[in-house]
Amino acid sequence: MRVLKFASTVLITVGVSTSATLAWSQTDHSTIDVADHIALDKLIDEQGLRGNPAEGRDLPSINDPLAQLGKKLFFTKGLSGDKDVACVSCHHPMLGGSDELSLPVGVNAKRPEVLGVGRVDEDGLPDVPRNSPTVFNLGLWDTTLFWDSRLESMGQEPGQNGAASSISTPDSGLGVADPLAGPNLATAQARFPVTSQAEMRDTTFEAGSRNEAVRQHLAARLGDYGIGEGELAVNNWLAEFQKAFNLVADAQTLITYENIALAIGEYERSMVFVNSPWQQYVDGNRNALSADEIAGATLFLTRAEMGGAGCANCHSGTFFTDGETHAIGFPQIGVGKGVVNDDDFGREMATGNSEERYRFRTPGLLNVEVTKPYGHAGAYQTLKDVVDHHVNPTEAVKAYFAKGGWCALPQFEGLADCENAYPHAVENTKLAVEKTELERAFAISKLPYIWLSEKERWQLVAFLEALTDPCVKDRTCMSPWIADESDDVDNLLLIATDVNGTPL
Ligand code: HEC
Ligand code: HEC
Numbered sequence: 001m002r003v004l005k006f007a008s009t010v011l012i013t014v015g016v017s018t019s020a021t022l023a024w025s026q027t028d029h030s031t032i033d034v035a036d037h038i039a040l041d042k043l044i045d046e047q048g049l050r051g052n053p054a055e056g057r058d059l060p061s062i063n064d065p066l067a068q069l070g071k072k073l074f075f076t077k078g079l080s081g082d083k084d085v086a087c088v089s090c091h092h093p094m095l096g097g098s099d100e101l102s103l104p105v106g107v108n109a110k111r112p113e114v115l116g117v118g119r120v121d122e123d124g125l126p127d128v129p130r131n132s133p134t135v136f137n138l139g140l141w142d143t144t145l146f147w148d149s150r151l152e153s154m155g156q157e158p159g160q161n162g163a164a165s166s167i168s169t170p171d172s173g174l175g176v177a178d179p180l181a182g183p184n185l186a187t188a189q190a191r192f193p194v195t196s197q198a199e200m201r202d203t204t205f206e207a208g209s210r211n212e213a214v215r216q217h218l219a220a221r222l223g224d225y226g227i228g229e230g231e232l233a234v235n236n237w238l239a240e241f242q243k244a245f246n247l248v249a250d251a252q253t254l255i256t257y258e259n260i261a262l263a264i265g266e267y268e269r270s271m272v273f274v275n276s277p278w279q280q281y282v283d284g285n286r287n288a289l290s291a292d293e294i295a296g297a298t299l300f301l302t303r304a305e306m307g308g309a310g311c312a313n314c315h316s317g318t319f320f321t322d323g324e325t326h327a328i329g330f331p332q333i334g335v336g337k338g339v340v341n342d343d344d345f346g347r348e349m350a351t352g353n354s355e356e357r358y359r360f361r362t363p364g365l366l367n368v369e370v371t372k373p374y375g376h377a378g379a380y381q382t383l384k385d386v387v388d389h390h391v392n393p394t395e396a397v398k399a400y401f402a403k404g405g406w407c408a409l410p411q412f413e414g415l416a417d418c419e420n421a422y423p424h425a426v427e428n429t430k431l432a433v434e435k436t437e438l439e440r441a442f443a444i445s446k447l448p449y450i451w452l453s454e455k456e457r458w459q460l461v462a463f464l465e466a467l468t469d470p471c472v473k474d475r476t477c478m479s480p481w482i483a484d485e486s487d488d489v490d491n492l493l494l495i496a497t498d499v500n501g502t503p504l
Pocket of ligand 2: 313315327328329362365371375376377391447460464
């Protein structure tokens with residue numbers, strides 16, 4: 001409500017101040033000065049933003065046999081302990097490669113096929129502590145994965161997606177190569193969701209076992225051998241693996257968790273969505289962006305000392321991330337990540353270094369328009385809220401809780417006794433913001449002190465929305481990545497719907 005009101009106020013202001021009608025829109029470029037183009041071109045060149053972020057990378061097509069197998073695996077509930085969750089439950093192509101929720105609901109959803117707002121478990125409170133990041137453009141990451149960067153390419157070679165050196169994972173521990181990580185960051189990551197109780201495993205499957213035992217059991221389930229024999233009533237996985245790997249071998253040889261992770265990783269890495277209006281502009285089409293989008297881009301890329309917003313201090317490069325972790329004090333809501341009082345210490349959880357408390361990995365911003373809600377706990381619903389936060393974290397979180405905090409988020413609407421759901425959220429957020437302000441005061445932080453007018457903030461929002469590849473909003477364009485009945489290998493394919501039963 002509040003945001004809508006804001007939006008209309010601004011629209012009117014813009015309309016008056018440009019002495020144009022409200023129909024003034026992205027298609028009218030008469031208000032753009034050539035000097036604006038030249039200034040932005042200069043920033044683009046200086047910051048190495050020419051070229052396409054996927055260029056020169058070794059990324060598969062969705063039509064490759066391994067990516068096709070990966071799609072089927074990504075959509076099967078057979079990889080979850082109780083056969084009720086799939087990867088796609090939290091990473092659907094029509095939900096921005098994410099789930100539209102602030103905090104995900106994994107196991108024990110009341111209606112497992114329902115994705116997005118309305119996906120709930122019995123008590124209505126999500127059990128997963130962090131927001132689900134997008135899997136779009138996963139093949140563009142060269143540094144780390146997860147909000148706390150706990151899965152790392154040890155060499156971080158540009159353009160490699162982790163393929164050129166070893167990878168350290170939560171299994172091997174920080175800075176130690178995981179011999180089972182597989183060839184790239186995507187394969188290494190695909191080993192972990194199945195081991196998380198709240199996401200896919202639940203409490204009874206391989207209770208008390210090590211991660212590796214969970215994976216081996218799941219591989220045996222799909223391969224119909226050993227400990228997993230007979231667990232799937234319908235099971236045609238062997239033929240699928242033989243086809244994808246072009247190998248006539250038995251299930252024990254072919255259906256290993258390493259091969260499962262490899263196929264899932266190839267599916268994810270085929271999701272390259274980079275053809276945004278911004279990309280067209282970078283490629284030389286000056287008509288691709290509106291005046292507001294150009295102003296927003298210029299603010300984004302200009303350093304604070306030069307009157308800009310300094311966003312590229314951290315959201316740098318063609319993928320708009322430095323791959324580093326920073327404390328910026330986003331609200332801390334939800335059950336937290338295993339420390340005291342539902343708190344989430346972020347990077348400190350991975351390193352044990354308290355200096356890194358409340359630092360989270362800088363998200364990439366391509367297609368950010370379709371990946372709401374935002375931040376590691378999904379606390380902000382709109383890009384305007386996110387921009388406001390970056391301008392003044394202390395004021396933004398005050399306003400956030402004054403306006404209802406998490407209870408104002410779509411996911412928590414109508415939840416009984418909502419205000420008492422997260423009794424430590426305000427205090428935890430205060431600690432995170434204090435840490436952020438301390439780092440700024442000591443000039444450790446890259447978050448600049450800035451002030452932006454309402455108009456400038458909306459221009460930043462307009463720029464962020466120009467990072468959207470139109471494909472991701474188009475069901476037909478996305479259909480190669482969405483499994484249908486013909487992809488059902490074990491009668492456990494998740495055909496997702498929204499809360500009203502409409503297929504996604
Ligand atoms: C219940 C929801 C849920 C399910 C199911 C789930 N994920 Fe996730 N996924 C998340 C959350 C939450 C995170 C962030 C966790 C963190 O950073 O601590 C995440 C992180 C990721 C990332 C890292 C992205 C990045 O930019 O760092 C990838 C890739 C991913 N998931 C793929 C998968 C795959 C593959 C599966 C199935 C094997 C899967 N997910 C199942 C919720 C889920
Ligand atoms: C100090 C580094 C830094 C600077 C400077 C910075 N950001 Fe961020 N940004 C982050 C981090 C870190 C997060 C994630 C915070 C979290 O999850 O707790 C983030 C989150 C975001 C998100 C949410 C993305 C998502 O997927 O959840 C957007 C949008 C964003 N920033 C835009 C901007 C804009 C616009 C600016 C300039 C006004 C900016 N950022 C400046 C570090 C930075």
